[in-house]
Amino acid sequence: MKKRDFISVSSVPSVAINPVAIKSTQAPLAAYNTPKSTDSGTMTPDEYCQDKTAKSGSSFYYSFLFLPEAQRKAITALYAFCREVDDVVDECSDSELARSKLNWWRAEVFGLFEGRPNHPVCKALVIPIEQYNLPKEYFLEIIDGMEMDLLQTRYASFAELNLYCYRVASVVGLMAAEIFGYQDRGTLKYAHNLGLAFQLTNILRDVKEDAQRGRIYLPLDELDEYGVSEEDILKSRCSNKMQKLLDFQAQRAQQHYDKAFALLPECDRYVQRTGLIMAAIYRNTLNTIQQDSCRVLSQRISSTPLKKLWLAWRTARREKRRHRQLVKHAA
Numbered sequence: 001m002k003k004r005d006f007i008s009v010s011s012v013p014s015v016a017i018n019p020v021a022i023k024s025t026q027a028p029l030a031a032y033n034t035p036k037s038t039d040s041g042t043m044t045p046d047e048y049c050q051d052k053t054a055k056s057g058s059s060f061y062y063s064f065l066f067l068p069e070a071q072r073k074a075i076t077a078l079y080a081f082c083r084e085v086d087d088v089v090d091e092c093s094d095s096e097l098a099r100s101k102l103n104w105w106r107a108e109v110f111g112l113f114e115g116r117p118n119h120p121v122c123k124a125l126v127i128p129i130e131q132y133n134l135p136k137e138y139f140l141e142i143i144d145g146m147e148m149d150l151l152q153t154r155y156a157s158f159a160e161l162n163l164y165c166y167r168v169a170s171v172v173g174l175m176a177a178e179i180f181g182y183q184d185r186g187t188l189k190y191a192h193n194l195g196l197a198f199q200l201t202n203i204l205r206d207v208k209e210d211a212q213r214g215r216i217y218l219p220l221d222e223l224d225e226y227g228v229s230e231e232d233i234l235k236s237r238c239s240n241k242m243q244k245l246l247d248f249q250a251q252r253a254q255q256h257y258d259k260a261f262a263l264l265p266e267c268d269r270y271v272q273r274t275g276l277i278m279a280a281i282y283r284n285t286l287n288t289i290q291q292d293s294c295r296v297l298s299q300r301i302s303s304t305p306l307k308k309l310w311l312a313w314r315t316a317r318r319e320k321r322r323h324r325q326l327v328k329h330a331a
Helices: 019-023 026-033 045-056 060-064 069-091 095-113 120-131 136-151 158-180 186-205 207-212 220-226 230-234 240-263 273-291 293-297 305-330
Strands: none
Touching: 045 060, 045 069, 045 120, 060 069, 060 273, 060 305, 069 095, 069 120, 069 136, 069 158, 095 120, 095 136, 136 158, 158 186, 158 273, 186 207, 186 240, 186 273, 186 293, 207 230, 207 293, 220 230, 220 240, 240 273, 240 293, 273 293, 273 305
């Protein structure tokens, strides 16, 4: 079975965008995209992003707690941006309206990089994009990835799925690596693969939820190989064949975690510890799924907030000890 394990940034095609055409959609959609919670001016842009991130219940939130303030604000704003554009697709039942709203966000990205942000999230990103050299193209790639959900509900192969994962997850990992910092550019390959591992974990965890939206992210050629039909996924039918298919998906995700960790240079491990905290939480979910992978067809597997916080604290403590040993040996 062929699969593409790594897509370089230069090899991924970007959708051509006409800034003038995009900007023309901004006025009529402003009311849809301006958050009501900031109308009264009660929240600063940073507070809005913090609120958006905390309310999401994401595992990422727990890893952000261990960052210095500037980095924490930057990664929180980046995550809030991802949540905003993701919510457009998940919460808007009209695909044409959703596409228009995504175009509104593209215009916002252009405005952000031209020094005239409007949305609180983009205002919160003004300092981070300069401080950490975050490329405009990456923000547009994320929007392109979200738009794929409006245009495509099936993936013929893992190669097709890989492009989607790159846009919605690996690009975020690459920007996170810039925020956390690195000495060795090999760290970017680590970040790319870690983002892919996270997204493969999400896809496996959310099989039932996605099926309820009519989406199947598991590659269709792999369904055929294991003798599982689309209807089996949509109807959440557990069987030995289904179990083997889901076990295979879990094993592939584990392989990408292993690959990511193997690519992380030791000199950058401590500054990238937030990604390692995320990985500990996500991989704990994946390990739980592997105990009985068919459970994803009937329930959403996740850790409790207390367990996530404990995993975050334990990983942060372990990486701090490891860093001290590295410094000691270097001296």
